[in-house]
Amino acid sequence: MTKKRINPLDNDIQEIFLSHEDIVTICAKLGKRISKDYEGKTPLLIGLLRGCVPFLAELIKHLTIHCEYDFLEVESYFGGTVSTHAVTIKRDLTSDIVGRHLIIVDDIIDTGLTLKTICKMLEDKGAASIEIATLLNKPAGRNVIGADPKYIGTEIPNAFVVGFGLDYQQKYRNLPYIGILKPHMYQKDK
Ligand code: PRP
Numbered sequence: 001m002t003k004k005r006i007n008p009l010d011n012d013i014q015e016i017f018l019s020h021e022d023i024v025t026i027c028a029k030l031g032k033r034i035s036k037d038y039e040g041k042t043p044l045l046i047g048l049l050r051g052c053v054p055f056l057a058e059l060i061k062h063l064t065i066h067c068e069y070d071f072l073e074v075e076s077y078f079g080g081t082v083s084t085h086a087v088t089i090k091r092d093l094t095s096d097i098v099g100r101h102l103i104i105v106d107d108i109i110d111t112g113l114t115l116k117t118i119c120k121m122l123e124d125k126g127a128a129s130i131e132i133a134t135l136l137n138k139p140a141g142r143n144v145i146g147a148d149p150k151y152i153g154t155e156i157p158n159a160f161v162v163g164f165g166l167d168y169q170q171k172y173r174n175l176p177y178i179g180i181l182k183p184h185m186y187q188k189d190k
Pocket of ligand 1: 076106107108112113114166167
């Protein structure tokens with residue numbers, strides 16, 4: 001009999017929000033929808049580093065159409081108000097997006113500010129169409145209009161979640177599931 005593998009990182013998690021099986025099921029459903037919506041097209045998936053990596057990797061396994069993917073890394077600066085929010089590009093795309101059907105892939109949308117700014121930027125560069133796919137959507141955090149994801153894995157309440165790309169101080173991204181971090185894990189840093 002094989003022994004169940006013990007992951008010591010599990011000890012920092014209060015509760016599992018989405019198991020790995022849940023995530024695969026979600027990605028299969030989204031992949032089916034996207035494949036139908038983009039039939040006959042070759043969409044360019046744009047992953048927002050770094051959180052997107054596990055989600056993008058799982059999602060593409062369920063696409064039954066041709067697709068390409070590229071990555072964008074941005075840094076968000078938040079001022080006192082929405083109007084002082086700025087996004088700078090740390091790593092740009094290498095693909096030509098003129099006339100392309102883009103699907104921006106992200107792990108979570110919270111305020112929506114990052115996505116709204118990126119959509120506008122890609123639109124100005126001549127994309128034919130832009131949609132957003134996110135594994136998690138936090139509607140309670142939304143601050144702006146115009147960052148509405150067409151493809152949503154699931155909605156999430158206001159909780160500190162990590163895993164499957166989501167981090168706390170760059171850690172926990174490698175968990176195969178999404179879990180709520182035990183509060184003392186981040187409170188001890190205050
Ligand atoms: C997270 C997430 C989104 C953004 C969402 O990225 O991946 O890109 O924040 O926030 P918003 O809706 O409030 O704009 P983060 O900046 O934490 O970088 P990461 O992907 O490297 O974790």
